[in-house]
Amino acid sequence: MYTQNTMKKNWYVTVGAAAALAATIGMGTAMAGTLDTTWKEATLPQVKAMLEKDTGKVSGDTVTYSGKTVHVVAAAVLPGFPFPSFEVHDKKNPTLEIPAGATVDVTFINTNKGFGHSFDITKKGPPYAVMPVIDPIVAGTGFSPVPKDGKFGYTDFTWHPTAGTYYYVCQIPGHAATGMFGKIVVK
Secondary structure (H helix, E strand, O other): OOOHHHHHHHHHHHHHHHHHHHHHHOHHHHHHOOOOOOOEEEOHHHHHHHHOOOOOEEEOOEEEOOOOEEEEEEEEOOOOOOOOOEEEOOEEOOEEEEOOOOEEEEEEEEOOOOOOOOOEEEOOOOOOOOOOOOOOEEEEOOOOOOOEOOEEEEEEEEEOOOOEEEEEEOOOOOOHHHOOEEEEEEO
16 A cells, blocks of 8 residues: 655655666757756865855845846755756845846856766746656756766856846656756746
């Protein structure tokens, strides 16, 4: 007889297996589409310096940006944050408020040594399926390499959003479905 806890445990096992398979075969890249990003490596001190370059201001669970050019720095699963999640300005999956017409420079860092991740922007809101087909992706990174040898992967991209509501998501199977996403409000 299945109990709710057994069902939940089996669901997480299934999600984890799907994510591991996707990471192994590079499914995240295919799902995110062809995004032109170059992945670089950074040490932990370099990652900490990059995180300091985020130009937002925190108020509750929202990070607000101002000006014609903003710099968002997001990291996947920093120590002390639950897996899977994003961290922006020391907040788990915060809402990002960005002025319409701004040029948005994004730095995405994968510090999770067990998985690749993506930081992709879409207008499709939650809920997300375990095997997500999030279309269209308007900007993003595609699938990151898995960090190794004490170094972490990072990449940069620029986005020119129009007013509206968007979401940042990780497209690795199971990640967005279990909470690895956040809202972006451009106004």
